[in-house]
Amino acid sequence: MCVTFDDAYDNFRTRALPLLEVHQVPVLLYVPVGFILGEPAADPLAGAEHLGALTVDDLRELSSHPLIRIGAHSWTHRDLRRVSATDLSRELEDARDQLEQWTGKEVEDFCYPRALWDAALESRVRDTYATATIGGGRSNDSTTDLLRLQRVSIRRGTEHLAPLLRSPLCIEEALADWFRRRRRTAQ
Numbered sequence: 001m002c003v004t005f006d007d008a009y010d011n012f013r014t015r016a017l018p019l020l021e022v023h024q025v026p027v028l029l030y031v032p033v034g035f036i037l038g039e040p041a042a043d044p045l046a047g048a049e050h051l052g053a054l055t056v057d058d059l060r061e062l063s064s065h066p067l068i069r070i071g072a073h074s075w076t077h078r079d080l081r082r083v084s085a086t087d088l089s090r091e092l093e094d095a096r097d098q099l100e101q102w103t104g105k106e107v108e109d110f111c112y113p114r115a116l117w118d119a120a121l122e123s124r125v126r127d128t129y130a131t132a133t134i135g136g137g138r139s140n141d142s143t144t145d146l147l148r149l150q151r152v153s154i155r156r157g158t159e160h161l162a163p164l165l166r167s168p169l170c171i172e173e174a175l176a177d178w179f180r181r182r183r184r185t186a187q
């Protein structure tokens, strides 16, 4: 199982991280670059304007945390099916490059904003990232395409936890599998 957080709100650091540390839960944090830079169009969640974003310094620090892996969540958090080819480079490659520059680490994981994607977009994502999450709401198994990892959404209330807890294999196993395969290929 792998826990993922989207959007890089400051309350990830102040509210979630202390609990994750107590329970030693590894997480993947998906970051929309423009939101960190304070670009208003990149505000990821309508109705959450009162919540601040993590800063570049926060990200730098979090990326060295043993429980945290940083992934990309585009630049502007738009529906990427509707952007021009030039803008798409910013959303995919530039977002990855900027995160790598900030953190000094390779960024290989991508999360589609609002889980919106199509075949054309996916082929660009495949060229840029090693893994991507889509919506889906199901669990993953060893046959899951790493560019189509499913996620089970957890919101208020615990009923959403049930399918997650029942699932034998979730994202973490798929990622671990990929790392094992990659290590074998490199040897």
Ligand SMILES: [Zn+2]
Pocket (backbone or CB within 6 Å): 006, 007, 044, 073, 077, 113, 114
């Ligand atoms: Zn998001």
